Amino acid sequence: MIDWALIGEIAGGGYGLCILVLIVLAVVVWIIGLVIRKTTKAEAATKEVPTKES
Amino acid sequence: MFGLYESAFGALTWGNVLMLLIGGLLIYLGIAKKMEPILLVPIGFGIFLVNLPLGGMMSYTPDGIPASVSSLSELVRAIGEGKIGLMNVLYSYGIETEIIPLLIFLGLGALTDFSPTIARPISFIFGATAQLGVFVVFIIAYVSGLFSVNEAACVGVIGGSDGPPTVYLTAALAPSLLGPITLVAYSYMALVPLIQPPIIKALTTKKERSIFMKPQIRQVSKLELILFPIAIFLVASLLVPKSVPLIGMFMFGNLLRVSGVTARLSQAAGGVFIDVLTFLLGITVGALMPASVFLQPHTLVIIGLAVVAFAFSTAGGIWGAQLTNLFLKEKINPMIGAAGVSAIPMSARVVQKMGQKENPRNFLLMHAMGPNMAGAVATSVVAGILLGMLH
Numbered sequence: 001m002i003d004w005a006l007i008g009e010i011a012g013g014g015y016g017l018c019i020l021v022l023i024v025l026a027v028v029v030w031i032i033g034l035v036i037r038k039t040t041k042a043e044a045a046t047k048e049v050p051t052k053e054s
Numbered sequence: 055m056f057g058l059y060e061s062a063f064g065a066l067t068w069g070n071v072l073m074l075l076i077g078g079l080l081i082y083l084g085i086a087k088k089m090e091p092i093l094l095v096p097i098g099f100g101i102f103l104v105n106l107p108l109g110g111m112m113s114y115t116p117d118g119i120p121a122s123v124s125s126l127s128e129l130v131r132a133i134g135e136g137k138i139g140l141m142n143v144l145y146s147y148g149i150e151t152e153i154i155p156l157l158i159f160l161g162l163g164a165l166t167d168f169s170p171t172i173a174r175p176i177s178f179i180f181g182a183t184a185q186l187g188v189f190v191v192f193i194i195a196y197v198s199g200l201f202s203v204n205e206a207a208c209v210g211v212i213g214g215s216d217g218p219p220t221v222y223l224t225a226a227l228a229p230s231l232l233g234p235i236t237l238v239a240y241s242y243m244a245l246v247p248l249i250q251p252p253i254i255k256a257l258t259t260k261k262e263r264s265i266f267m268k269p270q271i272r273q274v275s276k277l278e279l280i281l282f283p284i285a286i287f288l289v290a291s292l293l294v295p296k297s298v299p300l301i302g303m304f305m306f307g308n309l310l311r312v313s314g315v316t317a318r319l320s321q322a323a324g325g326v327f328i329d330v331l332t333f334l335l336g337i338t339v340g341a342l343m344p345a346s347v348f349l350q351p352h353t354l355v356i357i358g359l360a361v362v363a364f365a366f367s368t369a370g371g372i373w374g375a376q377l378t379n380l381f382l383k384e385k386i387n388p389m390i391g392a393a394g395v396s397a398i399p400m401s402a403r404v405v406q407k408m409g410q411k412e413n414p415r416n417f418l419l420m421h422a423m424g425p426n427m428a429g430a431v432a433t434s435v436v437a438g439i440l441l442g443m444l445h
Contacts, residue, residue: 002197010207011189014439021293021435022182022428026175028289032281033172033274040275 065107069345076348077101077340080237089244093217096333097237100340103141112141112341119230120342122146141341144334149232154335155221156303161328162218162430163283163307164320166398170424171431172282173272177394179374181428184394185436186370187213187363195359200352204228207440209356212239213363214433215246215397219300221335223437227444233342234353238360246400249361251408253368254392262376263412265387271420279312290435296445297438304434367395371425386421393422396429 080098084091103111113121120142123129129146132138148154171177192210195201201209204227211220212235220239224232242249254263283305291298310320375391389408393401402422409418 002199003203006203007193007196010203010440010443011193014192014436014443015185015189017294017439018185018432018436019179019182021290021439022178022432024293025286025289025431026178028285029172029175029178029282032285033175033278036275036277036281 060108062107062109067107067345069349070105070107073101073105073343073345073348076343077105080241083244090240092329092332093240093336094244096336097240097340100141100337101343102340103337104341104344109139110136111139112145112344113138114344114347117230120145120150122150141338144338145341148334149221149225149338150229152222152225152299154331154338155218155225156299158328158331158335159218159222159300159434160303160307161323161331163304163309164311164324165328166304166308166311166427166430167423168282168308168427169274169279170271170420171427172274172278174421174424176378177424177428178431179378180371180391180394180425181396181430181432182394183374183377184367184371184391184396184425184429185214185432186373187365187367187395188433188436190366191359191363194362195355198355200355202228204444205231207444208235209359210363211433211437211440212242212356212360213367213395214429214436215239215243215364215367215395215401216430216433217243219433219437221339222300223440226441230347231352231356233339233348234356236339237343238356242360242364243397243400246364246395246397247404249364250368250392250395250401250404253365254372254389254404254408257369257372258376258388260412262388263408264416265385266413266416267387267390267418267421269417269420271424276312276314280309283308283312286431290431290438294435294438294442296441297435300434300437301431304430364395368392368401371395371429387416387418390418390422390425394425394429394432396426396433398426398430399423401429402426 077098080094083089084094115121121138123132188210191213192206195206195209196203208224208228208231211223217240221236224235287301287305290301307323310316310323371391371394372388375388379385389405393405395401402419405422406419409416
């Protein structure tokens with residue numbers, strides 16, 4: 001006797017959960033990259049200002 | 055045969071002879087054809103070790119699972135009495151405890167450069183959609199009635215095309231299938247250059263395959279490289295707790311690589327350490343294939359289902375990329391989705407080769423490496439999800 005509900009839960013639920021988790025990971029990595037790049041740019045800009053004044 | 059003396063000839067069965075031929079074929083493919091030699095040569099010799107009768111290298115329970123002992127004192131006594139052999143010890147302490155696949159994953163982490171995935175985080179989506187084969191084959195295997203739910207999940211995970219998670223999951227859920235599943239998984243990884251191109255061609259148009267992508271990827275800072283394994287481990291572990299052993303080892307190994315202060319540890323983990331573990335895994339997996347266990351109808355079914363798993367995983371990656379293209383201004387070449395079928399770096403090389411054939415200006419390797427690495431993370435997540443549901 002095939003348990004179709006179990007198949008649906010494991011195959012559908014499992015694949016869906018896998019995609020969801022990986023999307024979350026993608027967003028986390030994207031946000032980290034974005035924050036680091038913005039911070040680095042801001043730091044570089046702050047360093048440039050005294051150089052120009054001097 | 056000669057009084058007290060007994061040679062192995064009398065106990066040799068046709069099954070043993072066939073397995074010796076299979077072992078010889080694997081050694082030939084490894085040495086002469088250079089197909090995954092690091093694994094196929096030890097697996098082939100492991101098959102030799104257990105298919106020569108009376109050698110006593112490995113003893114099995116009636117279910118075909120290697121006999122194990124519960125304590126060290128019992129182990130010493132069992133070895134002394136000849137009840138278990140060397141391979142039983144390696145299996146009990148290396149595979150059954152899942153130490154070897156996990157430590158191999160640590161070594162792989164130390165060898166992996168995640169820069170392409172960090173530069174293009176959308177790669178994670180292709181890595182995820184490329185797990186389609188795992189679940190399609192799970193359904194087919196279970197509905198066929200030949201496999202239990204746990205066994206079907208282990209057959210399906212071959213489609214993730216990543217060795218350590220496959221071994222880890224199978225050792226936990228269906229140890230009696232560890233031999234054929236591991237052999238099929240590693241053999242088919244070597245066959246990726248043959249399996250993927252026709253599927254990629256069938257699912258993409260010439261125009262799609264010719265889409266040009268700038269060869270350079272974004273420069274990734276050292277801080278991003280360091281934060282990546284930590285963030286991935288924390289987030290994945292919170293969402294899928296059962297993936298902690300796999301993701302934890304993988305990301306720890308990677309942190310050793312990128313931290314910049316543990317170069318010796320990183321070199322050790324990605325060098326002799328992983329080599330020793332790999333041949334221990336290979337020879338032990340080979341020893342899981344005596345004729346009585348391997349020459350069963352389900353082995354042939356696993357071989358057939360593995361092709362289906364690889365095909366659907368390739369398709370899933372491509373469909374993921376095609377779907378993503380609907381929302382992107384600067385279109386990506388959908389072939390890079392096929393590299394979500396981990397098999398590092400073979401599937402990325404396949405994409406690179408096919409991309410250059412369609413458009414000689416294209417250099418897709420680094421773009422394909424992103425989904426390739428993401429595929430390894432995705433397979434670990436899938437193994438964790440299946441363990442959480444079935445263990």
